[in-house]
Amino acid sequence: MRTNEERSAAQWYARAAHCYVEKHQGCAWCGCSYCVFRSLRPDRVEFSCSVCEFFACYNHETDRYYSSPGQASLADAAPAAVC
Numbered sequence: 001m002r003t004n005e006e007r008s009a010a011q012w013y014a015r016a017a018h019c020y021v022e023k024h025q026g027c028a029w030c031g032c033s034y035c036v037f038r039s040l041r042p043d044r045v046e047f048s049c050s051v052c053e054f055f056a057c058y059n060h061e062t063d064r065y066y067s068s069p070g071q072a073s074l075a076d077a078a079p080a081a082v083c
């Protein structure tokens with residue numbers, strides 16, 4: 001059984017992966033485009049936003065998700081048009 005926290009992390013990861021493709025490296029948290037970097041590691045895939053510091057990761061060896069919320073104040077300070 002997964003905990004609620006893990007289920008939430010899995011959903012954030014799914015959104016992050018979707019926005020990365022649909023919004024041109026867009027962020028699921030702050031909605032910014034061209035600000036998310038995808039890192040392919042040997043054991044996991046990570047999405048991280050350079051604007052709001054939102055982070056989502058899936059480890060395919062352990063089948064676990066991890067996510068860390070972005071900061072709304074940072075997102076507000078950097079309008080989407082700038083990034």
Ligand SMILES: [Zn+2]
Pocket residue numbers: 027028029030031032035049050051052053054070075
């Ligand atoms: Zn963001």
